[in-house]
Amino acid sequence: DAKTTQPNSMESNEEEPVHLPCNHSTISGTDYIHWYRQLPSQGPEYVIHGLTSNVNNRMASLAIAEDRKSSTLILHRATLRDAAVYYCILRDPIAYSGAGSYQLTFGKGTKLSVIP
């Protein structure tokens, strides 16, 4: 799997936008970019995913660089509930087959702290 690099930690003030970066310079043309987050003492939660175009959903936006070597998860207004570890994960659905093609490999992620 292509490697991702994320800052270990970030801080944000409550109700301000947060931009969480992820570098993936070795991304392949068929790698999807996924974001999950894990709140303290809970299982991870799916946030968003994309391939080439920017994506929006009710939780966040995903901005993907034109060369796809980096992406940014955008939380438009951070709340205290958004304090979590955010994981950026690449996966190529074509490279694997069967149940193994759906495995996720978690890196260290970015720990986001939200300041009231």
Place this chain on the structure above:
Amino acid sequence: GAVVSQHPSWVICKSGTSVKIECRSLDFQATTMFWYRQFPKQSLMLMATSNEGSKATYEQGVEKDKFLINHASLTLSTLTVTSAHPEDSSFYICSARPPLALTYEQYFGPGTRLTVT
């Protein structure tokens, strides 16, 4: 969204005993479920992939005779930690993939914290 539950949420057991953790998909059928382990301040590590009606596939370094996985139905997978030792103390998390999910969208359970004394 899809909901995955785990039971128990926490368990304390004595060294040498066995513990069973259940993972259920509540509102969808999951042909594939995954089991992860997470030590304090570390990331999730995939232990095994569980397929309904067949044997689980274990990741390298995970003892299949120690961590028994059963996926007997489309909504239930169980992980049994046999002859538990203090080093097995960890946060165990399962996930399930809805059959029509896009790419790698998975839904995770809330986790089970195991403490072996």
